[in-house]
Amino acid sequence: MNKKEQVLVDFRSLFDKLAWLNKNKMEVSLQGYQSSEVHCIEYIGKHVDANVTKLAEAFYMTRGAMSKVTRKLINKDLIESYQKPENKKEIYFRLTEQGQKVFTLHEELHEEFRQRDQVVFEEITDEQYDTMLRFIENYKQHLDTEINKLNHANNET
Structure with missing residues (x-):
């Protein structure tokens, strides 16, 4: 295997290990929420005026598929839609109080994982x-x- 192939294999292995190591804690802590829902909440929590188009582009999904995800999040009272007074055509999303709790919990888990892995980054x-x-x-x-x-x-x- 040449170095280019080794880099790609090792990247995949690294991400697989990271996902495996984090998976159980994420699933237990965020029980009842699908990964796509949590990542959508994360995006909305970090980006002002998130809309279906921006979300679909960020996750490489169709707008139709993303519309289904956002409808589920609205029905679960995790996000709400709004319009700007100057633009009644476009629909945007923001987190509800419950959505903010999920967002905060997800961020805390990521911080816990960063702290766990900090020893590696200290050497770089x-x-x-x-x-x-x-x-x-x-x-x-x-x-x-x-x-x-x-x-x-x-x-x-």
Whole structure:
């Protein structure tokens, strides 16, 4: 296996281990909520004026699929919709009190996981961070380009 292949295999393994390690605590603490719901709540909690289009783009879902998720969250009283006085066409979302509780619990879990893993990050130099961040940004840009190509091709058919 060459180094490029090893990087991809190791990235996948790293994320699989992280997901496995965090999964039980997340499921127990956020019982009754699907992962897609929690991540939608997280996005809305961190972004002002979130709407279906922004959510769909962030999660690489169709607007129709995201509309179903947001309807479920509204029915569970986790988010509410609103409109701006100057724009009655667009519908935005914000967290309800219950949604804010889920958001806060999710953030606390992530902080707990960051603290658990802090020992690894203490050993990383600024130069190593810069190298990793450059690589990740380049790879993300490449994947964005490929996604855009695919979306463009699908829209032409």
